[in-house]
Amino acid sequence: MDKTDEQLLExxxxxxxxxxxxxxxxxxxxxxxRNTNTDIEIVSKADKDGIDIIVKPGVKNKSVxxxxxxxxxxxxxLVYNDFYIGENADVTIIAGCGIHNDTCGDSVHDGVHTxxxxxxxxxxxxxKHVGTGxxxxxxxxxxITKIFLKERSVFTMESTQLGGxxxxxxxxxxxxxxxxxxxxxEKILTDGSEKAITDFKVNLRGKSSRADIxxxxxxxxKSEQCFYSNMIGKNECFGHVECDGIVLDTARIISVxxxxxxxxEASLVHEAAVGKIAGEQLLKLMSLGLSEQEAEDxxxxxxxx
Amino acid sequence: xxxxxxxxxxxxxxxxxxxxxxxxxxxxxxxxxAITVITGPNGSGxxxxxxMLMGFARPTSGKIIFNGEDITGMSITDRARKGFTIAFQQxxxxxxxxxxxxxxxxxxxxxxxxxxxxxLSAVGLCARNYIDRSVDGTLSGGELKRxxxxxxxxxxxxxxxxxxxxxxxDLWSFExxxxxxxxxxxxxxxIVSHQQRILETADKIILFENDKLISAGRREEIFEKLSRxxxxxxxxxxxx
Numbered sequence: 001m002d003k004t005d006e007q008l009l010e011x012x013x014x015x016x017x018x019x020x021x022x023x024x025x026x027x028x029x030x031x032x033x034r035n036t037n038t039d040i041e042i043v044s045k046a047d048k049d050g051i052d053i054i055v056k057p058g059v060k061n062k063s064v065x066x067x068x069x070x071x072x073x074x075x076x077x078l079v080y081n082d083f084y085i086g087e088n089a090d091v092t093i094i095a096g097c098g099i100h101n102d103t104c105g106d107s108v109h110d111g112v113h114t115x116x117x118x119x120x121x122x123x124x125x126x127x128k129h130v131g132t133g134x135x136x137x138x139x140x141x142x143x144i145t146k147i148f149l150k151e152r153s154v155f156t157m158e159s160t161q162l163g164g165x166x167x168x169x170x171x172x173x174x175x176x177x178x179x180x181x182x183x184x185x186e187k188i189l190t191d192g193s194e195k196a197i198t199d200f201k202v203n204l205r206g207k208s209s210r211a212d213i214x215x216x217x218x219x220x221x222k223s224e225q226c227f228y229s230n231m232i233g234k235n236e237c238f239g240h241v242e243c244d245g246i247v248l249d250t251a252r253i254i255s256v257x258x259x260x261x262x263x264x265e266a267s268l269v270h271e272a273a274v275g276k277i278a279g280e281q282l283l284k285l286m287s288l289g290l291s292e293q294e295a296e297d298x299x300x301x302x303x304x305x
Numbered sequence: 306x307x308x309x310x311x312x313x314x315x316x317x318x319x320x321x322x323x324x325x326x327x328x329x330x331x332x333x334x335x336x337x338x339a340i341t342v343i344t345g346p347n348g349s350g351x352x353x354x355x356x357m358l359m360g361f362a363r364p365t366s367g368k369i370i371f372n373g374e375d376i377t378g379m380s381i382t383d384r385a386r387k388g389f390t391i392a393f394q395q396x397x398x399x400x401x402x403x404x405x406x407x408x409x410x411x412x413x414x415x416x417x418x419x420x421x422x423x424x425l426s427a428v429g430l431c432a433r434n435y436i437d438r439s440v441d442g443t444l445s446g447g448e449l450k451r452x453x454x455x456x457x458x459x460x461x462x463x464x465x466x467x468x469x470x471x472x473x474x475d476l477w478s479f480e481x482x483x484x485x486x487x488x489x490x491x492x493x494x495x496i497v498s499h500q501q502r503i504l505e506t507a508d509k510i511i512l513f514e515n516d517k518l519i520s521a522g523r524r525e526e527i528f529e530k531l532s533r534x535x536x537x538x539x540x541x542x543x544x545x
Contacts, residue, residue: 216401244400284397287359288411288460289385298410302402 001032004132005069008098011162012128013067023065024051029077032069040064040091050080050112053093057086057118065094068111073103073137078110085153087118096128099139099165106138114146117153117180124156131164138166145172149180151206156183161196163189169197176237178206186215187304190223190251200229204237204266211239218300219251226254233259233266245274246303248296307335307358307464307493312367314353327353331367333511333521337463340486340494342504342524345513351497352394354513355466358495359391360384371464388463392470394497396453398441404452405436411459424459427488428452429481446473454485464493471500504528 001009005027009015022040025032029049036042039062041054053064070077085091101107117123131139147155161168174182188196202211211231219225231239245253259268277299285295314328328350335341343351356362358369360381369377376384399407408424409416416424422432428451438444440452450473457465470482479502486494486506496503504510510528511521520527 278397280393280397281399283361283381284393285410286381287361287385287389287391288456289382289413290410291382298402298406299399302406303400305401305403 004071004100005032008069008071008100008130008132009067011130012096012098013065013094015065015067019063019065021063021065022053024053025065025067025069026077026079027069028072028075042066045080045082048080049078050082053081053083055083055085055089055091055121058088059086060088060090063092063094067095068097068109070097070099070101070107070109073101073105073107073135075105076108076110078112080112081114083113083115083123085115085117085121085123088120089118090122092124092126094126096126096130097141097143098129099131099133099141101131101133101135101137101139103133103135103137105135106140108138108140108142110142110144112144112146115148115155117147117149117155119151119153121150121153122156123154124158126158128160128162129165129168130162131166133164139164140167141165141170142168143170145170147172147174147182149174149176149182149209151177152179153177154181154183157185159184159186161188161190163191165190165194165196167195169199171199171201173201174211175203175205176209176211179208180206181209182211182213184211184213184215186213186217188215188217188225189220189300189304190218190225191220192223193221194223195225196223197226198228200231200241202229202231202239204231204233204239205235207235207237209235209237211237213241215243216303217243217245217253218248218304219245219253220248222250224252224254226256227272228256228258229270230258231260231268231270232262233268234262236263236265237267239266239268241268241270243270243272243274244303246277246300247274248276306337306372307495308368308370309333309354310368310370312357312364312369314350314357314362315365328357328364335464335493335495336509337493338491339508340489340496340506341509341511342496342498342507343511343513344497344499344504349513351513352468355391355468355495355497358464358466359389385460385462388461389466390457390460390462390464391466392453392457392468394468394472396440396449398449400439400441402440403436404438404440404455407440407452407456408436408459411456412461416459424455425452427458427481427485428455429478430455447475447478450474451478454482458485458488462492465489465495467494467496469497469499471498471503 039059243255255272257270312331425432507524
């Protein structure tokens, strides 16, 4: 592991050294390091590239790190990771991918993650994406996350795109069962000519199921972001989608939230607000002694906090 | 000492295109160690004056002098760094900025729990319940107003500009407000208010009506006439 790897790992997974517990670090399509134990087992797939992460029923307060590093150009990494979370388990999964590309060839990571949560299981899934390097080659991510939630399970997804990513098309599909809950907190920062697409499809299938999706995005330079969501209420359920965006310079944010109350018992809400930083926010912070640029940075930092 | 010399503020009416004077030839002096309350009917230019002192608006003509220095063209940031502190009439909301972060931005340094407790207890709030909350619509109007005042306390300064500090604050909290004014007794404090109890705290009262300064003088001089017949106070003021 070199210095670039260490920096990427620190950024995407807050890792300063080899983590405790189960982990799987993948670099340029190959396994770099792995630790597996009886509570959280990590097994390579036999038929395709990827791993199965099996969390035993009842395992609580444990974490698993599965970061991916790409440090070469002309490389397309496609990986399938399946997560089987046992009943009553409560775990944190730190994923994320960092691309460092100093070449003129494109570097692409496609991660297809599928989560199966058993009854009463709880998962906090933290996913960060970042791009670094001075090459002209693109740094692209195409993550697909599929989530299946059984009775009373709770899945919290914290998804962050930190910048430097040329293009992303992030798809998240969830089926929420009886009394189960999906919580998504998404933060995306784009600059320059970057483009980020995020697309949610949530099926609130079970009685008393809930979903709360909050997306905050900041688009700078001439970057472009598109937010799509389709929330379908098929039972007595509650769903909330919120997309807030700040646009700076000549950037653009498109928000297309769709809600579909198939069942008359479904209660679905969407909110969307896109615009510049409010002038009064800048005035307030400047009246505290901040320069205009410092005020803008403070608003953005808080917004993406 | 803060002085306004022949200050005019004129805007163009967007629909009619006609020029409209918001402030007409205002001459005023604000002394250090004194509380000045500016009062008058809605639309008489009180808030504009406060905003002009903070640098949010520039006079069309005239000068603003602070301790002998002409600050008319000085930026908001520079005025803030010089010791000008404002509490907004309508507190600004921020998605994601916590009370703790706002107080730290206000004071310009990291604050420990004791320091935050001092700022928030001054406005009748318990730090433990508020520091991690966002300064957004999840707080009530009264809570936001108190946090706005706490932000002014945390910033500190030499000239305090408080635009209707009592608005949205329940009556029992007036005592807290008066305590804050007492803490600032050695500063230049300029308050816009309609409230009799705030007027009672003033060393000096300034009356505005229809873009004009009607009268300025010691509280005893003006307050007595205003309190004698409140509904007619503006008419009385014109007779002063």
